[in-house]
Amino acid sequence: MLEMLRDSAFTSAWFGLMAMVWFGWAQEAPPPRTKPLLIAGSVLGVLLAAGFGVYTGLHWGDPTALNETGRMRFGIVVGIEVAAAGIGCLVFARLGARRWMAWWVAVVVALHFLSLAWIFGGWGLVLLGLVQVAGLAWLAYRIKGQEHPTSRWVGPLMGVTILLFGLVNGVVTLARG
Template sequence: MLTEFTRDALFTAGWFGLMAMVWFGWAQEAPPRSWRVWLGAGSVVGTLLAVGCGVAVPMNWDSPSALEGRYAWFGVLVAVDVLAAGVGCWVLARRGAARWMAWWVALVVAVHFLPLAWLLEDAGMALVGAGLTVALLVLRPRLRDRPGPTSAVVGVTMGATLLAAGLVAAAVGVPQILG
């Protein structure tokens, strides 16, 4: 997000836009009726950000990336995250606590931003990860008293944060390719 690497900023913006759309979509599992239009709007904005920056990434593929020489570590990080999310959801399902799956996956994603910040040399990524981790831990007691899946509240939290961070990344990356 706050990186000097144009390609990384554009990729982050596009990826965060895509993930915002996914989280807003997951939030539509069981939201209050009044949230639906906002969830749809967030999904549309996330999609536009994903497409716009997604097109710009291959056009700037030859520019440097903080991941050069670290792609294997990036792969390990992603594999560990997928495994942690999957195993956690499996355990939750086996225990009859599937309603917590969105919260668990969100926590794995939030924590994953901390080592990712180091790999990408991007302090903004660490701020997003730390902020989301704290927000999810603060939300947990509130979600305990709420019936049904955690996806609506967690999806809005993740979607809004990732969309905002993606727009910041676009504000960093797009001027670099225009200017």
């Protein structure tokens, strides 16, 4: 779904790793019956990461959008987003609203996909980001008065959407490669 094969393969590998991270964060305070599903999601993420990590290595010499200009744009965008996530979490901590940190980081990540589409030319990333932003807005409304950490709901939303995108992207990548 990205323009260049190497970037597409790496994206599936990275999304596998990130799916594992989000499913893991969801285990901070999960409903007991969901824990096996969260573990299964993490395992699927690791398998996706490993498989496409190898495939990326086989195509490492292929062209990438991260030429000099692309690397600079990517670095600036990621730097801004890391700062936004950190500052937002600091604000939530100071306000005594630590439970919202996972939600805030997820918002930054979802918006991050919109900027990645611009850098890599993968317009499916726009769809992913918009689906996540809509889901996060709905979750914020639904869980506003609850006491559990937001990771309980945000982790599965982000994990599932990232894993599904990584799998679909992987199939498309293999079909092209």
